[in-house]
Amino acid sequence: MALPKVPLWYKDAVIYQVHVRAMYDSNGDGIGDFRGLAEKLDYLQELGISAIWLMPFFPSPLRDDGYDISDYRSVHPSYGTLEDVQLFLRAARDRGIRVVIEMVLNHTSDQHPWFQESRSSLNNPRRDWYVWSDSDTRYRGARIIFLDTEMSNWAWDPISKQYYWHRFFSHQPDLNYDNPAVREEMWNVMKFWLEMGVDGFRLDAVPYLFEREGTNCENLPETHGVIKELRRRLDENFPGRMLLAEANQWPADLLPYFGEGDEFHMAFHFPLMPRMFMGLKLEDRKPITEILQQTPKIPDTCQWCLFLRNHDELTLEMVTDMERDYMYDVYAHEKAMRLNLGIRRRLAPLLDNDRRRIELMNGLLMSLPGTPVIYYGDEIGMGDNIFLGDRHGVRTPMQWDGGWNAGFSSSDPESLYSALIMNPIYGYQSVNVASQRRLQHSLLSWMRRLLQVRKSTPIFGRGNIEFLYPDNHRVLAFVRQFGEETILAVNNLSASAQAVELDLRRFKGNILVEMFGRNIFPRIGELPYLLTLGPYQFYWFRLRRI
Amino acid sequence: MAEDNILSDDLLRQLISVGEVDILVGLHTHNHAKTIGHMVQVIREGLLKYFPRERVAVLNADGGSVDGTPELVRAASITDLRRENSFYTLRTLHCISSQYGTNVSNGTAMHIIVAAADLLRARACAMIAPESSEIRPDWMDQLLGPVYRDNADFVAPVYRRQRFEGILVTNLLYPMTRALYGKSIREPRPGEFAFSDRLASRLVGHPMWSQDAGRLGPEVCLTLEALAEGHRIVQAFLGPKGQAERPAPDLVAALRQTVGPLFWSMENANGAWSSPAEAPTLLTIGPAFDVGTDGTANIDLARLHHLFCSGTKDLESVLKSIVSADTLSQLQYAASLDQAHFHLSDELWAKAVYEFASAYRRSVISRDHIIQALAPLYRGRAHTFVTENLNAAPDALGERIEALCVTFERFKPYLLELWSAPERGS
Numbered sequence: 001m002a003l004p005k006v007p008l009w010y011k012d013a014v015i016y017q018v019h020v021r022a023m024y025d026s027n028g029d030g031i032g033d034f035r036g037l038a039e040k041l042d043y044l045q046e047l048g049i050s051a052i053w054l055m056p057f058f059p060s061p062l063r064d065d066g067y068d069i070s071d072y073r074s075v076h077p078s079y080g081t082l083e084d085v086q087l088f089l090r091a092a093r094d095r096g097i098r099v100v101i102e103m104v105l106n107h108t109s110d111q112h113p114w115f116q117e118s119r120s121s122l123n124n125p126r127r128d129w130y131v132w133s134d135s136d137t138r139y140r141g142a143r144i145i146f147l148d149t150e151m152s153n154w155a156w157d158p159i160s161k162q163y164y165w166h167r168f169f170s171h172q173p174d175l176n177y178d179n180p181a182v183r184e185e186m187w188n189v190m191k192f193w194l195e196m197g198v199d200g201f202r203l204d205a206v207p208y209l210f211e212r213e214g215t216n217c218e219n220l221p222e223t224h225g226v227i228k229e230l231r232r233r234l235d236e237n238f239p240g241r242m243l244l245a246e247a248n249q250w251p252a253d254l255l256p257y258f259g260e261g262d263e264f265h266m267a268f269h270f271p272l273m274p275r276m277f278m279g280l281k282l283e284d285r286k287p288i289t290e291i292l293q294q295t296p297k298i299p300d301t302c303q304w305c306l307f308l309r310n311h312d313e314l315t316l317e318m319v320t321d322m323e324r325d326y327m328y329d330v331y332a333h334e335k336a337m338r339l340n341l342g343i344r345r346r347l348a349p350l351l352d353n354d355r356r357r358i359e360l361m362n363g364l365l366m367s368l369p370g371t372p373v374i375y376y377g378d379e380i381g382m383g384d385n386i387f388l389g390d391r392h393g394v395r396t397p398m399q400w401d402g403g404w405n406a407g408f409s410s411s412d413p414e415s416l417y418s419a420l421i422m423n424p425i426y427g428y429q430s431v432n433v434a435s436q437r438r439l440q441h442s443l444l445s446w447m448r449r450l451l452q453v454r455k456s457t458p459i460f461g462r463g464n465i466e467f468l469y470p471d472n473h474r475v476l477a478f479v480r481q482f483g484e485e486t487i488l489a490v491n492n493l494s495a496s497a498q499a500v501e502l503d504l505r506r507f508k509g510n511i512l513v514e515m516f517g518r519n520i521f522p523r524i525g526e527l528p529y530l531l532t533l534g535p536y537q538f539y540w541f542r543l544r545r546i
Numbered sequence: 547m548a549e550d551n552i553l554s555d556d557l558l559r560q561l562i563s564v565g566e567v568d569i570l571v572g573l574h575t576h577n578h579a580k581t582i583g584h585m586v587q588v589i590r591e592g593l594l595k596y597f598p599r600e601r602v603a604v605l606n607a608d609g610g611s612v613d614g615t616p617e618l619v620r621a622a623s624i625t626d627l628r629r630e631n632s633f634y635t636l637r638t639l640h641c642i643s644s645q646y647g648t649n650v651s652n653g654t655a656m657h658i659i660v661a662a663a664d665l666l667r668a669r670a671c672a673m674i675a676p677e678s679s680e681i682r683p684d685w686m687d688q689l690l691g692p693v694y695r696d697n698a699d700f701v702a703p704v705y706r707r708q709r710f711e712g713i714l715v716t717n718l719l720y721p722m723t724r725a726l727y728g729k730s731i732r733e734p735r736p737g738e739f740a741f742s743d744r745l746a747s748r749l750v751g752h753p754m755w756s757q758d759a760g761r762l763g764p765e766v767c768l769t770l771e772a773l774a775e776g777h778r779i780v781q782a783f784l785g786p787k788g789q790a791e792r793p794a795p796d797l798v799a800a801l802r803q804t805v806g807p808l809f810w811s812m813e814n815a816n817g818a819w820s821s822p823a824e825a826p827t828l829l830t831i832g833p834a835f836d837v838g839t840d841g842t843a844n845i846d847l848a849r850l851h852h853l854f855c856s857g858t859k860d861l862e863s864v865l866k867s868i869v870s871a872d873t874l875s876q877l878q879y880a881a882s883l884d885q886a887h888f889h890l891s892d893e894l895w896a897k898a899v900y901e902f903a904s905a906y907r908r909s910v911i912s913r914d915h916i917i918q919a920l921a922p923l924y925r926g927r928a929h930t931f932v933t934e935n936l937n938a939a940p941d942a943l944g945e946r947i948e949a950l951c952v953t954f955e956r957f958k959p960y961l962l963e964l965w966s967a968p969e970r971g972s
Contacts, residue, residue, distance in 0.1 A: 284637045289626035469627045471563030473638035499562055
């Protein structure tokens with residue numbers, strides 16, 4: 001079955017982010033695989049998501065969870081074969097689910113044959129596929145991203161006796177995008193997967209493709225040239241496919257990545273995410289409204305991608321020092337919860353497993369302008385394990401039921417790729433899909449309903465937003481409009497009940513219809529519209545003139 | 547509840563929007579447009595510097611300003627609609643203002659602020675006098691810190707006074723308060739002070755607010771209430787206070803705002819001062835006494851002397867009903883001396899003040915007349931104090947005030963005797 005041709009499908013999408021390894025193990029080797037993932041597509045369809053974003057599944061030494069790719073045209077043997085991928089893609093398409101895959105443009109693994117050739121001699125034809133130097137003093141303006149592990153962006157190669165450039169781990173040498181052959185080859189890699197049927201790419205670490213002396217080596221004009229070229233080829237050869245940027249930047253700095261609608265279709269809105277958590281803890285809408293006020297308008301065909309949590313740490317790069325200190329104190333009081341400039345925790349533990357706060361944050365995720373991404377397991381409130389290294393604590397196996405290995409794998413528990421979450425609060429015996437499916441009021445059931453309501457109208461994905469500024473700063477209220485349709489969202493960010501008066505005079509005569517229960521609220525008149533909200537409660541109202 | 551009546555619907559709506567706070571700063575204005583803008587900016591800077599994470603709000607109770615004072619206060623808000631480029635804040639900072647009427651009353655204004663602090667459950671509330679021109683951001687830390695962080699209930703200020711600034715305080719309020727409660731509260735009539743949520747909840751329904759004492763001199767009543775109830779009190783040195791250029795109240799008005807509330811509080815808390823309970827040690831942050839070297843007395847000593855002499859003579863019949871025959875005789879003797887030899891001793895002054903307090907309690911005549919009758923005596927005392935200390939070094943001045951305090955303390959048994967004496971005619 002072919003997917004409907006909706007050019008802007010990504011605007012209406014709800015994306016589910018998952019690692020193949022973590023979803024379901026079909027062959028009992030302790031590691032999730034493509035066949036297992038295909039088996040769980042019914043679950044994802046039932047949840048109501050419309051796209052899957054797969055983290056890297058390519059052959060890799062797995063020293064950075066697959067972001068260190070050693071072969072772009074194959075599948076890591078633990079996850080299956082190319083045939084398994086094709087099977088999965090067909091099954092997803094049959095269920096109306098699109099698939100976005102990861103594409104790490106910036107660097108490869110140091111085990112990639114390209115790098116092995118490159119380092120083999122100064123005269124190797126692939127020598128200038130990477131960035132080499134006799135000195136480690138070039139590009140001093142570039143910051144070090146992995147502060148906890150790396151001392152420099154240069155690493156010494158004892159084989160060819162030169163330094164190579166790496167913005168991330170030293171085992172991830174950066175490709176040299178000044179070399180046309182590299183650019184051509186990366187397009188060929190993308191073409192390979194597009195022809196297989198993927199619907200788009202999340203391009204990893206985009207801002208760092210080029211290096212120029214006297215700059216911070218981020219967001220350089222040459223990078224945009226590469227993106228424009230990739231986009232042009234994509235549109236010409238594979239219309240309807242999508243490019244999503246991973247660029248942890250301020251919104252104004254991200255704007256160029258949309259170009260004039262001729263670069264990325266979507267980009268993650270990184271600074272919004274920590275501010276949603278901050279606003280919740282402060283019980284103050286200011287951090288959220290301020291960052292969205294600073295968010296520039298993007299071309300009509302483009303879209304922000306929103307998320308609460310993902311496979312990385314909750315990054316605090318795009319906050320002030322004062323905000324970062326605050327976030328650490330309130331969300332990561334234990335040192336083990338911190339990593340680099342961020343917090344390595346899942347959604348539910350971040351929110352103290354408070355169902356009301358989890359619902360509110362998901363409600364915001366689904367109603368603010370953009371395409372939401374749900375990180376696997378967050379729909380059932382999975383926990384994390386801060387004692388696992390790096391970011392592995394948020395990448396544990398999906399908890400399907402309370403039985404053997406959480407229903408994830410039939411292997412011996414010792415052979416699982418990661419330990420299961422087993423504590424009394426978040427352990428798989430308590431938190432799992434099977435038990436939540438049975439309960440009408442479980443988080444999973446609630447999430448399904450939330451997605452249903454979100455998908456009942458295109459307004460959330462496509463409408464504009466206008467903030468109301470009631471005097472009560474604990475209440476975040478905004479109006480979304482698209483065509484003739486208007487929706488009012490009112491969110492209480494506080495732990496206590498709140499009263500709020502909204503100036504809705506311009507909608508005078510409309511009645512409010514609450515979108516979850518479809519109950520009618522009083523007609524809007526001349527006076528301020530008074531609402532009361534319970535702790536962390538939110539309303540979505542459709543405005544109707546009857 | 548008292549706050550049901552004291553808070554207007556308009557203010558209540560604003561307080562609903564502010565919600566629960568950790569810290570509240572109260573202002574009480576009336577046509578302070580010239581200075582209030584700067585003052586609110588400084589307060590805001592201090593709050594953001596010393597309490598960047600706390601939920602803070604500024605509340606102005608305005609007595610009907612027509613010069614735009616409330617608008618200037620509101621303009622200092624930091625919200626998502628009105629951001630500040632000069633510094634970044636984590637939170638919304640509400641600066642709200644409410645008019646309580648057209649009759650200016652510090653008592654009403656402070657009652658509103660106390661009620662709001664109680665309603666918003668502010669852990670610490672600071673009151674700032676709108677004419678304090680020397681305000682600095684660190685005042686917020688000095689005043690609010692001991693309450694918010696260290697569990698104090700009341701923070702009284704210590705100012706750096708010029709030599710003859712606040713003679714009424716140094717010669718009456720301070721020594722008498724110290725004699726009553728055994729605590730060296732240097733400023734029993736503070737322009738700035740802070741109090742805890744515990745104290746706020748006690749104060750909000752206090753009878754002072756319905757009395758002249760509370761209406762005219764709420765600062766004195768609040769300080770004495772904190773003393774009387776044995777709350778944990780801290781003094782914080784704020785440095786020079788300064789005064790915006792506004793006409794000073796006349797002496798009788800000043801007495802009504804200070805001595806009246808003092809006498810009323812004595813009556814209201816009789817048991818507390820007659821045998822003060824053990825209370826926590828008074829902690830002072832910074833110097834407990836500091837006098838500037840500036841400020842040569844710009845005081846008309848001849849006029850003070852003249853008004854003492856004429857007042858003692860003109861009010862003889864009134865004074866007869868207030869002070870003892872011995873005291874009246876000593877006052878009349880003093881009035882007979884020329885200015886060069888005039889002297890109103892510490893002993894005579896302390897004794898006379900205590901007799902006034904006793905007369906006030908017994909309401910031998912109209913209480914307001916008693917307060918007014920103190921004016922000439924105070925002038926005589928001021929004359930003596932200035933004359934004695936014209937060339938005194940700061941340390942010597944401190945020793946003189948200390949000696950006066952000791953005299954007030956020495957005469958306390960006399961006060962107790964007067965206080966417990968049967969009513970005349972009974």
